[in-house]
Amino acid sequence: MEPIMFVHLTDTHINVPGKNPLFAIDAGAKLRAMFAEIGNLSQKPAFVIISGDLTQDGDVEDYKYLRQIIAEEQAALDVPVHVALGNHDSRPFFREGYLGDEPSEESYYYTFMEQGLRVAVLNTQIPGEHAGRLDEEQLAWLAQELTVPAPAGTIVVLHHPVVPTPSALMDSHLLANPNDLAEAIADTDVIGLLSGHIHFNSIGLFHGIPSAAGTGVAFGLDPTSTDSMKFIDNSGYNLVLAKGGQMLVHPMAMPGENRMLYEWKIDKDKQPAHAE
Numbered sequence: 001m002e003p004i005m006f007v008h009l010t011d012t013h014i015n016v017p018g019k020n021p022l023f024a025i026d027a028g029a030k031l032r033a034m035f036a037e038i039g040n041l042s043q044k045p046a047f048v049i050i051s052g053d054l055t056q057d058g059d060v061e062d063y064k065y066l067r068q069i070i071a072e073e074q075a076a077l078d079v080p081v082h083v084a085l086g087n088h089d090s091r092p093f094f095r096e097g098y099l100g101d102e103p104s105e106e107s108y109y110y111t112f113m114e115q116g117l118r119v120a121v122l123n124t125q126i127p128g129e130h131a132g133r134l135d136e137e138q139l140a141w142l143a144q145e146l147t148v149p150a151p152a153g154t155i156v157v158l159h160h161p162v163v164p165t166p167s168a169l170m171d172s173h174l175l176a177n178p179n180d181l182a183e184a185i186a187d188t189d190v191i192g193l194l195s196g197h198i199h200f201n202s203i204g205l206f207h208g209i210p211s212a213a214g215t216g217v218a219f220g221l222d223p224t225s226t227d228s229m230k231f232i233d234n235s236g237y238n239l240v241l242a243k244g245g246q247m248l249v250h251p252m253a254m255p256g257e258n259r260m261l262y263e264w265k266i267d268k269d270k271q272p273a274h275a276e
């Protein structure tokens with residue numbers, strides 16, 4: 001089987017320009033710069049997958065703006081772009097603004113196949129909450145989908161990560177029911193998991209399966225900070241390879257200043273931090 005190379009992006013946190021800009025960064029420009037960088041790779045990826053927090057505020061105009069950027073960049077790159085939802089996203093406004101469908105609270109998860117590789121795109125988002133969880137209906141659907149193996153195996157994409165981080169603070173932001181997911185993918189053809197949400201690269205094993213979280217397109221977080229969230233002006237993506245029955249992940253950094261944008265002192269403010 002030929003290796004399949006694709007790009008994993010996460011946490012684009014798009015806002016319509018001028019509306020409540022996050023740390024004065026232009027998230028749309030950052031996303032466009034990343035697509036330009038991907039277009040300059042020596043090998044064209046098979047597809048792009050974005051693992052949630054597509055928008056910062058989840059308004060319908062933000063999704064329309066994101067749809068416009070993705071439509072233009074997808075046409076220029078000439079590869080499919082798939083998306084998942086994160087805690088910053090709104091199901092109805094995503095459906096209306098991005099998909100052009102009727103707005104509804106219906107969850108958004110699906111599989112797609114590229115060159116024999118199956119990708120299962122999950123929805124860990126709970127409407128109105130920042131924590132992530134997979135509901136029983138979705139877990140049952142996933143287990144059913146995985147009963148038939150794909151030629152090159154399956155990669156699971158979900159916003160909230162499942163492997164521990166260097167920070168107890170960030171560990172509290174992981175998927176709330178990882179054991180349910182482990183049960184659904186046990187003894188199946190799943191070769192890897194990809195996620196976002198924590199805004200730094202984090203790679204480990206989840207019940208023996210490689211699991212990689214990527215840093216954000218819009219901004220990064222300091223993985224070592226335990227009593228505050230340090231927002232960093234950086235940006236990156238994962239180059240992912242499905243090769244020989246394995247998932248291989250190559251974190252790629254964009255040129256950037258790496259300056260601190262903002263520090264959210266958790267103890268001092270007595271507020272949960274929800275910018276991630």
Ligand SMILES: [Fe+2]
Binds near residue numbers: 086197198
């Ligand atoms: Fe998130």
Ligand SMILES: [Fe+2]
Binds near residue numbers: 053086197198276
């Ligand atoms: Fe995020």
